[in-house]
Structure formats: C-alpha cells, structure tokens
Amino acid sequence: MKRILVIGAALLLGLSAQAQQALFGGPQAESPVINPDGTVTFRYQAPKAVRVTVSGDFLPTQKMEFEMNGQKVSYEAPGVGVFREGPNGVWEYTTPNPVPPELYTYTFSVDGTSVIDPNNVYVNRDVASLTSVLLVPQEGARSDLYAIHRVPHGTVSKVWYPSATAGFDRRLTVYTPAGYEDNPKAKYPVLYVLHGIGGDEDAWVTQGRATQILDNLIARGQAKPMIVVFTNGNISEEAAPLENSTGYVRPTMSLPQTMEGTFETAFPEIVKFIDSRYRTVAKKQGRAICGLSMGGFHTLYITLNNPDLFNYSGMFSAAIGTGSEQTAAHKEIYENVDGKLATYFSKKPALLWIGIGSTDFLIQSNNDFRKKLDAAGYPYTYMETDGGHIWRNWRIYLSEFVPLLFK
Amino acid sequence: MKRILVIGAALLLGLSAQAQQALFGGPQAESPVINPDGTVTFRYQAPKAVRVTVSGDFLPTQKMEFEMNGQKVSYEAPGVGVFREGPNGVWEYTTPNPVPPELYTYTFSVDGTSVIDPNNVYVNRDVASLTSVLLVPQEGARSDLYAIHRVPHGTVSKVWYPSATAGFDRRLTVYTPAGYEDNPKAKYPVLYVLHGIGGDEDAWVTQGRATQILDNLIARGQAKPMIVVFTNGNISEEAAPLENSTGYVRPTMSLPQTMEGTFETAFPEIVKFIDSRYRTVAKKQGRAICGLSMGGFHTLYITLNNPDLFNYSGMFSAAIGTGSEQTAAHKEIYENVDGKLATYFSKKPALLWIGIGSTDFLIQSNNDFRKKLDAAGYPYTYMETDGGHIWRNWRIYLSEFVPLLFK
Numbered sequence: 001m002k003r004i005l006v007i008g009a010a011l012l013l014g015l016s017a018q019a020q021q022a023l024f025g026g027p028q029a030e031s032p033v034i035n036p037d038g039t040v041t042f043r044y045q046a047p048k049a050v051r052v053t054v055s056g057d058f059l060p061t062q063k064m065e066f067e068m069n070g071q072k073v074s075y076e077a078p079g080v081g082v083f084r085e086g087p088n089g090v091w092e093y094t095t096p097n098p099v100p101p102e103l104y105t106y107t108f109s110v111d112g113t114s115v116i117d118p119n120n121v122y123v124n125r126d127v128a129s130l131t132s133v134l135l136v137p138q139e140g141a142r143s144d145l146y147a148i149h150r151v152p153h154g155t156v157s158k159v160w161y162p163s164a165t166a167g168f169d170r171r172l173t174v175y176t177p178a179g180y181e182d183n184p185k186a187k188y189p190v191l192y193v194l195h196g197i198g199g200d201e202d203a204w205v206t207q208g209r210a211t212q213i214l215d216n217l218i219a220r221g222q223a224k225p226m227i228v229v230f231t232n233g234n235i236s237e238e239a240a241p242l243e244n245s246t247g248y249v250r251p252t253m254s255l256p257q258t259m260e261g262t263f264e265t266a267f268p269e270i271v272k273f274i275d276s277r278y279r280t281v282a283k284k285q286g287r288a289i290c291g292l293s294m295g296g297f298h299t300l301y302i303t304l305n306n307p308d309l310f311n312y313s314g315m316f317s318a319a320i321g322t323g324s325e326q327t328a329a330h331k332e333i334y335e336n337v338d339g340k341l342a343t344y345f346s347k348k349p350a351l352l353w354i355g356i357g358s359t360d361f362l363i364q365s366n367n368d369f370r371k372k373l374d375a376a377g378y379p380y381t382y383m384e385t386d387g388g389h390i391w392r393n394w395r396i397y398l399s400e401f402v403p404l405l406f407k
Numbered sequence: 408m409k410r411i412l413v414i415g416a417a418l419l420l421g422l423s424a425q426a427q428q429a430l431f432g433g434p435q436a437e438s439p440v441i442n443p444d445g446t447v448t449f450r451y452q453a454p455k456a457v458r459v460t461v462s463g464d465f466l467p468t469q470k471m472e473f474e475m476n477g478q479k480v481s482y483e484a485p486g487v488g489v490f491r492e493g494p495n496g497v498w499e500y501t502t503p504n505p506v507p508p509e510l511y512t513y514t515f516s517v518d519g520t521s522v523i524d525p526n527n528v529y530v531n532r533d534v535a536s537l538t539s540v541l542l543v544p545q546e547g548a549r550s551d552l553y554a555i556h557r558v559p560h561g562t563v564s565k566v567w568y569p570s571a572t573a574g575f576d577r578r579l580t581v582y583t584p585a586g587y588e589d590n591p592k593a594k595y596p597v598l599y600v601l602h603g604i605g606g607d608e609d610a611w612v613t614q615g616r617a618t619q620i621l622d623n624l625i626a627r628g629q630a631k632p633m634i635v636v637f638t639n640g641n642i643s644e645e646a647a648p649l650e651n652s653t654g655y656v657r658p659t660m661s662l663p664q665t666m667e668g669t670f671e672t673a674f675p676e677i678v679k680f681i682d683s684r685y686r687t688v689a690k691k692q693g694r695a696i697c698g699l700s701m702g703g704f705h706t707l708y709i710t711l712n713n714p715d716l717f718n719y720s721g722m723f724s725a726a727i728g729t730g731s732e733q734t735a736a737h738k739e740i741y742e743n744v745d746g747k748l749a750t751y752f753s754k755k756p757a758l759l760w761i762g763i764g765s766t767d768f769l770i771q772s773n774n775d776f777r778k779k780l781d782a783a784g785y786p787y788t789y790m791e792t793d794g795g796h797i798w799r800n801w802r803i804y805l806s807e808f809v810p811l812l813f814k
Contacts (some may be wrong), residue, residue: 015791032549038587044520045519045520046517046518046520047518047519048455048457049455049517049518061771064700081592089519096491108497110453111453111454111455111456111497111515112452113451113452113453113525113526114525115522115523115524116520116522116525118520118537119657120524121532121533121535121536121537121648121657121658122648122649123537125530128528129528130523130525130528130530133649135654136656136731147652148645148649148650148651148654149655150575150576150645150648150652151574152567152576153565153567153578155564155566156560156564156565157563157564157565158562158563158564160559160560160585168557169557169559170558171560178567181578181684206484216597218678238555238557239555241528242540242555243555244555245554245555245556245557247542247554247555250526250528258715276469305535349504
C-alpha cells in the first residue's frame, strides 16, 4: 500500500507524459558511476549496437591537425575508450586509472552516431553540440571551486541592455555578490568576462562554472566581493540561441561581426549601462576585463583602445594572430598596436595577465605577443598550463585571475 | 583562402575539443525540419540500427494505465512514429499531417534505447529525463506567446533566500518586469508560481516558458507589470539538481517533505523575503499564487491556511485527492477544509481559478472539489481543455490566469 501511494503520488503529480514514459520504461543503466577506487564506469544500453565508445577530456588526448591560413596546425582531441557488451545489451567501459578531480565533458559514439549519455541529465551545450558533464569533486582539489557549497550565494540575473550599436536590446548575465542587496550603500568593482567564438552570455556560467568559482573564492576570503558581467560578443545577435527572436535555428560559429571591431567599438555602451544600473565603483580602479580565445582577443583590443577604462586585463588562450584583423570593418581598432601599448602602459595598469596551455594551437601567436612586451619592458603576469584550448584551462585561469583583482 | 580563414577563425577560437570534434565529424542529419506544408521531418543517423521511432506530444496519444491507491487510473502517453531507413544509414520520419503551432517535446528510441535528437540542441529536463524541444510558432497562434519577440524583456534572476524552516539558503527564480529598474519608486504586485512533483525553481522557466509568456502579455497590454516568483517546493532541497550542495545525484521524484505540509507551513517566509527584497505591493490585493499538479495542491492549502495572504489563486491540474494528506507531518494544514473554505470565501478573494484537462487522471478529484464549491455556492472560474496532465495545458492555464490578475 505504501509503495502504491508513493508511486501514485510520486508518479503523476506534475509530470509530463514524457517523464511518465521514462519512469514506466525498463530498468536503465546507471551511468556515470565514480567507483570507490576513483575509476569511472560508463554504461549504455544498446542490444543491437556493434561498437560503442566514449570520448571525453578525462582520457589521454590524441593529436589531430587542421589548416589555418594555409598552415597545418595540430591540436589535441579527447581520447576514446571502447565499451564491452555485457548482459542485457548493456555496454560498459571503466577507465583504466582513477580519474583526477576535475569537471569533464564527454559523449558516446554508438556505431558512429554521437549521443550524450542518456542516464546523465547534466548537459552542456557548446555551439551546436551537447555533451554530458562529469564532475569529480574532492575537498581541497581545484575542482572543489566548481561545486556548490553551503556558502552565501550571489544572485545570477539575465538582464537586457539597450544597444545603440546593434539597434536592439541585448542580453547579459550579471552576477551580484552575496550581500549586495543587504548593503544598499556599498559600491562594488566590476569584472567583465568574455566568451569564445560560438559562445554567448551563458557559456561562462554553464561550461565555465564562473558563478560557483566566484561564490567560493569570495566565501574563502580569496577574492573581493565584485559584480561580474558576462557579455554576448556576437553583436549581430540579441542573446543565446532560443533566447533570441530569430527563434529556432541551429547554433553556428559563423556569425557575422564577431572579430572585426564592431563589438570592441560598442563595448563602452555596456560599461555605461552597468554603471547606471548597478552600484559600481565607476572608475578604472574598479574595473577588470578578461576573456577566453575570441574573448581574449576582444579583451586585448578593448583594453588597448580604452586605456583609461580597465585596471586589470586577462587574456586566456587569446585568439590573436589569426589574421581576422586584416579584413575588419573597424580596422582602426587593430591598427597602431605598438603606439596603443605604449599609451596603455604609460598609464600604469595594475595587471595584464596572460594564460595559455602548452599545447594550445595559439601558443605561438601568444609567445610572439609576449616577446613584443618583453622587448619593450612592459610588465605582465604569465601562466602556462598543461593541455590545449579547453575549458579546463579557462576555469583555472579565471580561478587564478579573480583573486588578483581590486586589491 | 577565405574559406580557410573562416574555418581557421571559426573553428578553434573558443571551442572545446568536444566541439572541435563535432565540427570535424561527418555530415550530420538535419533534424527537426518544419516543412513548407507544415509537416515535420525528423532524422537520425544510425547505420546499424534495426528500429528507430519518435515519441512526442504532437502525435496522437495512446491510452496507458497505472495503479493509484489500489485503483486503476488511465492516462495518455505520447504516440509513436516509426522511422524508415534511407541512404547512408539516415533514418527519417515525417508526420502524416501538419503539426499545429505549439511547443512540443520528443525523444527517439533506437532499438529500445531512448535518446534525444542529437541534431537538436534545444533540450528540456523533466526530473531525470531529457527531451528534445520543438517550437512550431505562428503569428497569432497561442504558441507565439512562447517565442521571444523584440519587446521589452524582464530580468530573470536566480536568488537565494534564507529558509528558517529548512535551516539553509534556498534558491528562487525571480522575474522583475521591464521597467522595474527605471521606475525606482514604483511598487509591483507579485505572482508566486509553483511547480509539480519532481520539478524545481527552473521548471516553469524552461518547460513552462513562463518568462516569455509574461514578457509578451505585458508588452501587448494584456497583463499588468508584475513580479513573478518561481519557488522550489522541495523543502528538503536547496535548489535544482547540480545547483545543490548535494552535488552529483540523479534527480528523483521521491524527495521527502513534498506533500506533507512542511512547504505550505514554510511558505510565508518566502513572501516575507520577497517583500523585503523587492518593491512589492505588500498586501493581499497585490498577491497571487498558482501552481501545477503538486503545485496546485500546494496553492490550495497555502491559500486556505493563509486567507489574508492571496487575492488570486490558480489551481492547474491540481493533485488533490491522492491521499498524501493522510500521512502528513503537518496534518493541521489539510484538516478542517470546509471551515477553512468558509473563512477564505467570507473574505471575498478576487479569484479562485481552476483548470484541468478533460483526460487528466486527476479530473475526478477536481470535479469532486468543484462539486463541494458549487454546493456551498462559492464562486470560482473554471477552464477545461483537451488533453491530460501535460505542460501544454499548464502553459495555456498560465496564459489565461495572468491577464486576470491585479485589475
């Protein structure tokens, strides 16, 4: 009787027919499972399948190549683990070694078709691809910053600002730290955080776990309470896919106006909006900016073209040297870099921070840029990590950059 | 050369290795496609598969049964469409008829394994199930309310409130209407919106498209600007899965303390928090509450136990009569319903609104409740729609309820 009650109550109160179906369906495979020895087991039920594999960034990487500007560029792709079929058509794969604490993403391939793990509801979208998410937490490990703890939480808001440049309202994600509403006279410094190509105002929050990182660093006393603004660098778009009036389209990386100067030119209107809407420290000493890949490229040029705007700038795997400046609509944004660097450094910014992975396909252009800084004697902070052009590194860079701000 | 540049720039700037892989992979099937004649085509690449089907709420439903309190209860499950295999292992299914404008969810089944459409990144989570989303918009149709238009947008925030009852901070979704920040002296009425079992503070925003409905109704002048608060009715939980310090767990409907009076008892602390944090019309005339299924049950008892709190109450497919009251921790919440109804109606509330689908498995208990109201001569507004216990109906009910508020 009790069981029936539980089923009766649990089952159908508030459920869509889809969920009912999932519930009434046969037993599902448990996946992923973090085993007591630290290895991870993945399972997939597919009685008729011939080959099932998992691809994820917890496996040893494999070298791949592509062509950029006529040159071969190598990069690391995630490794592959091969499943074995067990009873009842449930395929299984266990990692050979314990998986270190980290936030990972993975997909399965079933006879060549890429699918997410149907038993794992934690999913990230990256451009037009969905991936399953695996968080291996451990107290004291860096990935503990990406987990939610019982600490005071900031408020995370989706806010629309009027863009005179675009001609329509555009969406931002805004983090206000715990205590913001309880201290109505306090003013807060602002960090602007920029995504890479194909990303949007959601990317740093979903894939980057940025609001967890902020909550945890602030609660530990390792970062100042600050407002954080996650912009959308695709100036031709209003917002992330499906939050957009263009409606139901497949997300793409080939958006117009992403690396040709329009966004950089329009950036001060975002700063102006934030200073009018929030209680900010509305001066250079209270502003920081950082970004990954395309966002690192944006960060550099927004900083150089507005040398009085930001006291702290962070370039994470910055996409400099790709040649996009040469065909820019706003060429002036990318011209006279040496002169702009001289002006910028003459105003003594508190921090220029550069981070990149040792196998990132952009390391050469970043090394060239650092050589230029070194030759002129300009100060900067540099961090080189293992791995390539991946979110793991960007979460690390944000975790390292944020504690240095507004001291 | 231009193509290479585009690939070079588009490809690797800001992309995870996962996304790179998706991009370097072979051609993917286009799915779903809304055809010029209004039919919809779904595709799935699976060269080795034997049987591929689609299940979705745009197909004719099929009758299913389950047992509740020892009695057989029938409900509608989504229908099934069978794919045919075409060239290159791409399976295809086209609906026999045009699909009317609506927001639908669907999944594929590949040899018995349920998967989402890998070519569609628009995904909803319902408890532990992921489903693909299909929005068929049409100007003038109701589903147009669920689309994003170039109208002023409210701010949608994830906010944590201190729960004395739970003993920890808990998460809310709060919608403040466009204009809230530009009118710093204006006060706004508040609508509280409650989810069903297995849901959380995200459900009405993702599956319910509630913030789009609010934006559009307000922009059309069909609803008053209002604050909307989406609560989390699982009082033992802090927040939606993965926003929770319990970390990486499979979402479940079998949470403790969902329909036994604790949440209803604790509800006034949420109202108090909202009145302290936002510029509200902090009196009965400025407050409304509604909820679906378990949330409709919560709505009824929160209203009856606090007859001076809400002027407008909406029960959407309310999960009354399931027997959960009998084993409640806070039995007093569910006792003396007749007396509480008399007190409530003696205070002349502006609106009690009841909506349910004609084939909902809860229609009998809702009919019984209406008979009780009729017998006592208590006024209420009733809406009966086609279909069962499904999100399509709850979006309709919200769209009908909101324009009636705060007139």
